[in-house]
Amino acid sequence: MNEQHxxxxxxxxxxxxxxxxxxxxxxxxxxxLHLEKQVVSDQxxxxxxxxxxxxxxxxxxxxxxxxxxxxxxxxxxxxxxxEIVYKFSKTEGR
Numbered sequence: 001m002n003e004q005h006x007x008x009x010x011x012x013x014x015x016x017x018x019x020x021x022x023x024x025x026x027x028x029x030x031x032x033l034h035l036e037k038q039v040v041s042d043q044x045x046x047x048x049x050x051x052x053x054x055x056x057x058x059x060x061x062x063x064x065x066x067x068x069x070x071x072x073x074x075x076x077x078x079x080x081x082x083e084i085v086y087k088f089s090k091t092e093g094r
Contacts, residue, residue: 020027061068072078079085 019025
């Protein structure tokens with residue numbers, strides 16, 4: 001009976017270990033999913049912040065078209081037809 005009892009415990013231990021560490025609901029898989037959820041949550045937070053910033057910028061453009069023109073001139077170096085652009089370089093020692 002003692003030998004059978006040892007084998008029974010060993011089988012039960014193996015079954016428990018298998019259930020804990022394998023399959024879709026294993027502890028290792030749940031841990032990996034938890035880490036992935038944290039990464040995705042951080043990405044969602046960053047994207048929501050970016051969306052809010054873009055919406056604010058869009059509203060500013062919608063209210064005042066000169067804001068859009070100013071940004072286009074600064075970021076894309078755009079000029080109006082007939083304009084002359086002067087560029088000055090920084091000189092050392094001044």
